[in-house]
Amino acid sequence: MSHAFRARSTRHRVVVAAAAVPLLVLAGCSSSGGDTGTTEITFLTTNDAPNPEVADALVEAFEAEHPDVSVSVEIRPGGAEGDNLIKTRLSTGEMADVFFYNSGSLLQALNPDSTLVNLSDEEWVGSLTEEFVPVVSTDNGTYGAPLGASFAGGIVYNKPLYEELGLTVPETWDDFMANNERIAAEGDGVAPVIQTYGETWTSQLFVLGDFANVTAVDPEWAEQYTAHQRFYADEPALLGFQHQQEVAEAGFFNEDFPSATFPDGARMVAEGEGVHYPMLSNVIQTILQNTPDAVDDIGFFALPATDAENTQATIWQPNAVYIPKSTEGAELEAAKEFVAFVNSEAGCDIQNELLPPAGPYAGTCEVLDSAPPLLDDIQAYFDAGKTANALEFISPVKGPNLEQATVEVGSQIRSAEDAAAFYDQDVEKQAKQLGLEGW
Amino acid sequence: MSAATEVRAARRRRTAARTSLTQRATYPSWFYLPAGVLYLIFFAIPTFASFYFSLTRWTLFDVEFIGLENYVQFFSEPQLSRGFTNTLVYGFVTSGAKVVLGLALAVLLTSQLIGRGYLRSVVFFPVLVSTIGVGITFTALLDPFDGVVNTMLAAFGIDGPGWFTDPNMALLTIAAVDVWKGLGIATLIYIAGIVAIPQEYFEAARVDGAGRWQQFRSITLPLVQPATATVIILSLIGGLRSFDLIWATTGGGPGFTSDVIGSVIYKQYQAGFYGLSTAGNVILFLVVTGIMVPISILLNRKAVEL
Numbered sequence: 001m002s003h004a005f006r007a008r009s010t011r012h013r014v015v016v017a018a019a020a021v022p023l024l025v026l027a028g029c030s031s032s033g034g035d036t037g038t039t040e041i042t043f044l045t046t047n048d049a050p051n052p053e054v055a056d057a058l059v060e061a062f063e064a065e066h067p068d069v070s071v072s073v074e075i076r077p078g079g080a081e082g083d084n085l086i087k088t089r090l091s092t093g094e095m096a097d098v099f100f101y102n103s104g105s106l107l108q109a110l111n112p113d114s115t116l117v118n119l120s121d122e123e124w125v126g127s128l129t130e131e132f133v134p135v136v137s138t139d140n141g142t143y144g145a146p147l148g149a150s151f152a153g154g155i156v157y158n159k160p161l162y163e164e165l166g167l168t169v170p171e172t173w174d175d176f177m178a179n180n181e182r183i184a185a186e187g188d189g190v191a192p193v194i195q196t197y198g199e200t201w202t203s204q205l206f207v208l209g210d211f212a213n214v215t216a217v218d219p220e221w222a223e224q225y226t227a228h229q230r231f232y233a234d235e236p237a238l239l240g241f242q243h244q245q246e247v248a249e250a251g252f253f254n255e256d257f258p259s260a261t262f263p264d265g266a267r268m269v270a271e272g273e274g275v276h277y278p279m280l281s282n283v284i285q286t287i288l289q290n291t292p293d294a295v296d297d298i299g300f301f302a303l304p305a306t307d308a309e310n311t312q313a314t315i316w317q318p319n320a321v322y323i324p325k326s327t328e329g330a331e332l333e334a335a336k337e338f339v340a341f342v343n344s345e346a347g348c349d350i351q352n353e354l355l356p357p358a359g360p361y362a363g364t365c366e367v368l369d370s371a372p373p374l375l376d377d378i379q380a381y382f383d384a385g386k387t388a389n390a391l392e393f394i395s396p397v398k399g400p401n402l403e404q405a406t407v408e409v410g411s412q413i414r415s416a417e418d419a420a421a422f423y424d425q426d427v428e429k430q431a432k433q434l435g436l437e438g439w
Numbered sequence: 440m441s442a443a444t445e446v447r448a449a450r451r452r453r454t455a456a457r458t459s460l461t462q463r464a465t466y467p468s469w470f471y472l473p474a475g476v477l478y479l480i481f482f483a484i485p486t487f488a489s490f491y492f493s494l495t496r497w498t499l500f501d502v503e504f505i506g507l508e509n510y511v512q513f514f515s516e517p518q519l520s521r522g523f524t525n526t527l528v529y530g531f532v533t534s535g536a537k538v539v540l541g542l543a544l545a546v547l548l549t550s551q552l553i554g555r556g557y558l559r560s561v562v563f564f565p566v567l568v569s570t571i572g573v574g575i576t577f578t579a580l581l582d583p584f585d586g587v588v589n590t591m592l593a594a595f596g597i598d599g600p601g602w603f604t605d606p607n608m609a610l611l612t613i614a615a616v617d618v619w620k621g622l623g624i625a626t627l628i629y630i631a632g633i634v635a636i637p638q639e640y641f642e643a644a645r646v647d648g649a650g651r652w653q654q655f656r657s658i659t660l661p662l663v664q665p666a667t668a669t670v671i672i673l674s675l676i677g678g679l680r681s682f683d684l685i686w687a688t689t690g691g692g693p694g695f696t697s698d699v700i701g702s703v704i705y706k707q708y709q710a711g712f713y714g715l716s717t718a719g720n721v722i723l724f725l726v727v728t729g730i731m732v733p734i735s736i737l738l739n740r741k742a743v744e745l
Contacts, residue, residue, distance in 0.1 A: 080709035087711055091499035109711055111500045197604075200692060256584045258604030258693060400710030401518075408694035413606050422517055429512065429712055433496060435503075 037068065039334045041327075044074040044096035046082060049289060050354050051100070054147075057350045062341045069334045079201065080400065083109075090115045095324035097335040100147055103135040103320050104393040107144065109434070116143045117323040122336065124343050124363065132362035135317045135393045144320030145339045149357035149365070151282040152378045153209035153314045153390060154302040161190065161275050162299075169301045171308035173243060176276075180252045183275050191254035193247050194274035195410055196265040198258070203406040205278035206247075206303070207232075210240035212312035212388035213305035222394040228431065228438040232420040239306065241416035244409045258411060263290060270294035278303065280316060281358035284372050288356055300377040302386070313381035314390050318362050396434055399426035486724075493718035498711065509718035518695045518703050526699040529614055530678030536618045537674045538667060541625025546655065548626065549633045559630070563623035570620065574687025577616050578603060603689050606696040613685055613697060620684070621677065625670045632666030633659060668738035672731065679727050700726070 045055040052075055059071045074096050076082050083106065089095040090110060101107065110116065118141035119125065125133075125142050136144035155176075162168075165186060170176040180192035196202045214221050217236040224230040232238060247253070254260065254274050263286060269277040270291040277283065281300050288295050302313040321342055323335045341347050348365035351357075357367050359378050367375065381387050392398050405423050408414035414422070431439040493510070496503045513519060548559050565573065580587050581602035589599030602612040640658050649657070682701030685691060691698035691706070700723050707716030 080706075083711065084709050087499050109498075111498065114500060197693060200690065258601055259583055400706060400712075404518075404692065404694050407692060411606065411693050413694045413696065425515075425517065429715065430710070433498060433712055 039069050039330045040072070041069065041097035041331050041334045041338065042072050042074055043321075043338065044076055044099040046078045046100060047075045048078050050285060054350065054354045055100075057354055058338075058342060058347060061346050061350060062338055065341070065346070066334070066337060069337070071338060086110065090324055090326075093324075093326040095326055097327040097331050098321050098323055098338050100319060100321050101144075103132070103144060103146075103317050104390075105396045105398045106392070107136060107320075107322075108138070108396045112143045112322075113138050113140050115325055117325055117327065117332065117335075119143060119145070119323070119336070119339065122340060124340055127343070127364045129360075129362045131315070131389060132317050135389075136320050144322045145343055146318040146362040147321050147342050148282075148318045148351060148355045149361045149367070150318050150359035151280050151316050152300060152302070152359050152381070152387075153205055153280050153316060154278070154300060155209075156269055156277045156279045156281060156283055156374070157299050157301065158269050158272050158275050159297050159299045161187070161272050169299075170304050171311055173239075173304045173306055176304045177246070177250070180247070180250065180276070184250075184252060187275070190272065191268070191274035192252040192276060193254075194260075194265045194268050194277040195253045195257040196260040196262055197407050197410060198261040198264070200403040200407050202262050202265065202279065203244075203410055204403050205280070206244035206410075207240035207402065207406055208390060208392075209278060209303045209314050210237075210243070210305075211391045212314040212386075213239075213303065213310050215388040216305065216310035216312050222391060225391075226395040226397055226436065228436075231424045233417065233424050238416065238420050240303075241406070241409055241420045243303075244406060245412070245416040248410050248412055253410070262286070267291060270298065272297075281374060281378055284358050284374050285356060288372070295372050295374075298372070298374050300374045302381060312386040312388055313378060315359065315387045316390050317393050397427050397431050397436070399423055399428075399430055401426045489717050489720060492714055493721045495714045497714035497717070499713055502714075505714070509715045510722070512715055513718050513722060516703065518691075518698050518706075519700075521695055522698045522700050522703040525610055525697060526679055526681075526701075529610060529617075529681055529699055530675055532611070532614045533617045533621070533678040533681075534671055534674040536614070537622055537625040538670055540618065540622055541629050541670060542663070542667075544622070544626045545629030545633055546659065549630055559626075562626050565620045566623035568620070570683045571687045573616065573620050574684050578688050581612065604693055606693055609689050609693065609697040613688055616688070617678070617681065617684055621674060625674060628666050628670050628673075629663060632663040636662045668735075671738065672735055675734065676727060676731055679730065680723065 043055055043059060045051045052073070055073045059073055062071060063069065076085050086095075086099065086101055087110065101110075120141045122145075124145055128136075128142075128146070132146060132150075133142060136142055136146075161183075165182060167179050167182060168175075170179055183190060183192040214236045218230075221230050221237065230237070232241070254268060256264075260268075262283075265274075265277050265279065266283050266286040267290060268274040269279075269283075270287045271294065284295065284298060287298060302311050305311045321339050323332065323339060327335050342351075343363040343365060348361075351365055352368050352371075357365075357371055357375060359375070360382060361367065402423055405414070405419040405426070409416050409419045428439060492502070494504060494506060496505050496509075544562055548555060548562065552558065581589070583589055583599065583601035583604055586599075586602075588602070592599040600608055603609050636659065640662075641654055644654050644658060680701055681699060682705060685697060685699055685702055686705065689697045691702040700719070704716050704719035704723065707713075707719060
């Protein structure tokens, strides 16, 4: 036995030595080859369409303008998985030189003052809208430049079906339910409301998209919520949960709601398999990619409140690009140029082409006439002054399990009241983690 | 991981005890050094660091010591009680099924059978596939509307259930997939156990007029006891800290209905509650150790008696 062992160990040593030689050679190569005068930076974006395409197009145009900088694109997962990756890379100082991430409460959780480069002195900061500045800023500075336009959360609907059934855009919750009733009765098997719990985040719209209506009833809600004085378990915020339960109990969902995915939902509303899809208006980008002919058939209205006068559209501010503190020297300069480029004329052209706006821009970019018609529906709420930012842009408190709670309400596993109370408990962890007062 | 370490350590102790009786220190003790250093860096230090971090509020950017608050929080977590029950159900169901089915298949595959080698590899094949791959494949196969399984059931006029989407079925469906995937290992261990039983016992039994069932009951079953112990320990530990398959198929859903301790902990990580989730891991470590050490002692005592 010991013979066999020794023989193997000798052979092993040879293999290790053989493997080590090319490694040394490689190491020699890379250390001598780097110094050619170009600055190399990296840009981290998300993997969901069309973001990788947007990144590639931006990089290509940027490199054409800046031949001395070379940018490589990195891809990360979205959702909670992505949040985790961003936090880990930031805390280990290994973040890409420029990265694309949410604004609002998720940005605050990154502790921007200690992890990100303050961009307050950059030229483009002056052009940002006053709604956008606070969602990428702390008391000490501004950290991000918008990439993409703002978008609204509410009901995305199929206009031809509305015409066919002679329906009008509902202004109160009762009108909305009456429309659903009509669709169920006369719609020839078309689903009144589309839900897609195969991707759980899509289940939250009844609650999150209702927030502008909560603000209309109680303008101080968000502030008081952050101070632990308002709760989802009480009206008016509870209504979002209750509405979802009401629609579920009435049986208005598409048959395959437990397993359908977000692209399924986009297809269903585009092709008229369902009428209402409670969703973010930027679902239009998915529709444009998968069923481009249907883009003109898609309209938008805000989730209706109990009273018509309180019905407002909930607005999500755009995501943004940021530079981590770990980027320094020539790379930092190049990164700043890239961030500025995103909102330059050439950058805006790319945004308009590949990320068609589903709401107004937050920076210098301008909406083109060729933008999807759904945008007009959203603009109407802006013109009427009937919009409010989503909760995640006003309060840093957002619990991680809202999507599970709303799936449970929609699947009738848990009652609306129970789910709301559960969610109030869920946010406590986040508030404590942020060290907020009153929790 | 820590549970596996625990078992490995237990086994090492046993082996050490046995070898010290037969032969004395063939190798100098510094041979332990490389393994010892690796063990220290990758297991011992992180384990003790996790005990500390479980007592803190940790954002990765800064650490604040908060005593036992994380444990209080974790135990008041509403998903947790559900997760606990689900973990136990999942662990015992998969482990039990693997013992019964693994033994049955092993008996079959050690008998005189046409294409025995081929069948053995077919049974073992799912073990080689990546768990995430298996999860994604089964999500597609068991899709309640477009999935192959329900489409086939529909052809026979059966209305197939929402395997992964029905709150009452999700956990058991995942357990079934887990059994399909892990059965090969159990079968393999049993085959080794059965093959090791001397043929003379069976010959003697046949001479005494014992039937196949009697041979199985009185010879095979008691003599594969060490194999049974291994299968139970491995599959129970695997089941209790199961995570990847559940995450790849339902993500703990719908809602929280198929959450296990592992997925509850992972969700805390995702949400950025690093201290809280570390506390969860410490609890998982204690629970798995608490269940496995007595079982392992019990099973091994039996094995020694034989």
